[in-house]
Amino acid sequence: MREGSLRNHVIATAQKLFYKEGVRAVTMDKVAQSLRMSKRTLYELFTDKEDLLVACVAASHKDFKDKMREASKPEDTVIDIILRTFSYRLKWAKNISPRFFSETNNYPKVVALFESHREDMRADFCEFYHRGVQEGLFIDRLNPQLLYLAFITMMPAVRAYSTKDPLQPFDFFLNTYFVHVRGFATEKGRQLLDEFVVNYRREHHL
Known part of the structure; x- marks a missing residue:
């Protein structure tokens, strides 16, 4: 999987976890486990949990604007x-x-x-x-x-x-x-x- 596609896959998975469980309960370990990915690979894509959370919020905002534009x-x-x-x-x-x-x-x-x-x-x-x-x-x-x-x-x-x-x-x-x-x-x-x-x-x- 290319890095861009892998990054998007991580964001999509993390979004579901953050939305369902809240931010505090979701650790980088939990995200990695959900993806069946090593923590090393995850940290190569995102420096920390806040970096991942920012990416999730940005992706959600873009998705909303894109859907409204398309409709x-x-x-x-x-x-x-x-x-x-x-x-x-x-x-x-x-x-x-x-x-x-x-x-x-x-x-x-x-x-x-x-x-x-x-x-x-x-x-x-x-x-x-x-x-x-x-x-x-x-x-x-x-x-x-x-x-x-x-x-x-x-x-x-x-x-x-x-x-x-x-x-x-x-x-x-x-x-x-x-x-x-x-x-x-x-x-x-x-x-x-x-x-x-x-x-x-x-x-x-x-």
């Missing part, structure tokens, strides 16, 4: 994109332990990477908001920078709460992402969002 259609409205993102994240979150997010805070390079992702998303969100206003789906004359800041400020507290009292993915998204977006949506936008919730609950028997 996009010219006729999409911002609500279409939001609902597609909700659906993807709900499916993704079902396989992730709440401990994963809280325990990544112990790794400065991972924290820095998350911050970099948030900065990238800030610009995307501002553009997204203005597009939603033009489409008649978001309320005009709000400050998208503050809307985004309010959202990212809320998330650490919600994740900390979820670690102590685990929330089902749908409840988590409904009470965070969904409520926040609904707050600056127009009546037309709220109707589309509410229809999604009704349909999702019916399809998943919630």
Whole structure:
């Protein structure tokens, strides 16, 4: 197996372990054992656990953006994109332990990477908001920078709460992402969002 393919295989395996067990419980020994690989080979690819964790987070972020790009259609409205993102994240979150997010805070390079992702998303969100206003789906004359800041400020507290009292993915998204977006949506936008919730609950028997 070529080094690039081997590296990707290691990342995919480590992601599953980190997501299922949290970060603290997953050692480099455990990753190597899961791969039936020597620790020496693993350390030739990744200098330490934090290096591997950074690679896993980066790969997950890229995979998300690639999937959203592939699924996009010219006729999409911002609500279409939001609902597609909700659906993807709900499916993704079902396989992730709440401990994963809280325990990544112990790794400065991972924290820095998350911050970099948030900065990238800030610009995307501002553009997204203005597009939603033009489409008649978001309320005009709000400050998208503050809307985004309010959202990212809320998330650490919600994740900390979820670690102590685990929330089902749908409840988590409904009470965070969904409520926040609904707050600056127009009546037309709220109707589309509410229809999604009704349909999702019916399809998943919630």
